[in-house]
Amino acid sequence: ARARVIERCTLDIFAELRSVLHGPPSEARFETACALIEHAPEADRAGRLVPYAVDHMSLWAPSLRRLPDLSITRLADGERLGALALLATYARIERGDLPPAILAALCTHEEFAHLKWVTLRSNPLSPEDLERLLKAPHLASLERLNLIECELGPRAAQRIAHSSGAARLRERFLDDCALADAGLAALADSPHLAQLERLDLGGNGLRSASALKALLRSPALTGLKALDLSRNQLGDDAARVIATSPRTATLTWLDLTGNPMSADARRTLERRAYLNRAARKHLWREAGLLR
Numbered sequence: 001a002r003a004r005v006i007e008r009c010t011l012d013i014f015a016e017l018r019s020v021l022h023g024p025p026s027e028a029r030f031e032t033a034c035a036l037i038e039h040a041p042e043a044d045r046a047g048r049l050v051p052y053a054v055d056h057m058s059l060w061a062p063s064l065r066r067l068p069d070l071s072i073t074r075l076a077d078g079e080r081l082g083a084l085a086l087l088a089t090y091a092r093i094e095r096g097d098l099p100p101a102i103l104a105a106l107c108t109h110e111e112f113a114h115l116k117w118v119t120l121r122s123n124p125l126s127p128e129d130l131e132r133l134l135k136a137p138h139l140a141s142l143e144r145l146n147l148i149e150c151e152l153g154p155r156a157a158q159r160i161a162h163s164s165g166a167a168r169l170r171e172r173f174l175d176d177c178a179l180a181d182a183g184l185a186a187l188a189d190s191p192h193l194a195q196l197e198r199l200d201l202g203g204n205g206l207r208s209a210s211a212l213k214a215l216l217r218s219p220a221l222t223g224l225k226a227l228d229l230s231r232n233q234l235g236d237d238a239a240r241v242i243a244t245s246p247r248t249a250t251l252t253w254l255d256l257t258g259n260p261m262s263a264d265a266r267r268t269l270e271r272r273a274y275l276n277r278a279a280r281k282h283l284w285r286e287a288g289l290l291r
Helices: 002-021 027-038 040-058 067-074 082-087 099-106 110-114 129-135 154-161 164-168 180-188 209-217 236-243 246-250 264-270 278-281
Strands: 090-091 117-119 144-146 172-173 196-199 226-228 251-256
Touching: 002 027, 002 040, 027 040, 027 082, 040 246, 067 099, 082 110, 099 110, 099 129, 117 226, 129 154, 129 164, 154 180, 172 180, 180 209, 209 236
Parallel strands: 090 117, 117 144, 144 172, 172 196, 196 226, 226 251
Antiparallel strands: none
């Protein structure tokens, strides 16, 4: 009799889940689906409900499948999420909310195999922590890593540059990470840039035109579409590097806002043939793309 009650309960949950997932994709629907599945017996979660939900959400944008705050709290308490973690494609843990237990879970729990986006903004991360994350074999689907305001420093930039795990990343948000010119030089020397489409380096105290030139000349950097160099100390020498680099022809976004470039340098950049119309439009934008 108890088994029949459990089966009836699971069928009711499945019916509700199906109704939720057949509606328009949204973060609210994702959270509702997670809550429904969490109330089902563990065997039914892994064997029936989670595979069904994952299949129906396969085309949802990663931003809609964000790991719920309650799940993050459970991770911080040392719990495992089990099959429920397979639903998430986006983990956002910001502003000092990254205790060792959560970092360890992201680096070791195979249930996070579907994660595509990870945001760890404003959390203290050591180069060793970063390397553990990049080397996690189950994070093979990770394509966007947001480390804004993590104050990583040049050593962490070297770890990113030379970690084979970073090769899969299409978008790297490294604004306000204290990378300095040494960090830019390390990134320029990386052999793992072929998949990179967006690189944000705003607010890193960059001054070196030669390090920027090395980055734009990198034979590995073949698919870059968006480059944020805003709020640095790049002057007219850097403007000339950008203006004469054929690599910038593929950019649809180039943000140089807040750099000490002269009016003549700005005019040269705005007229330069290598920069296409879309990139020119964003040269001095005050606001960046959605993060």
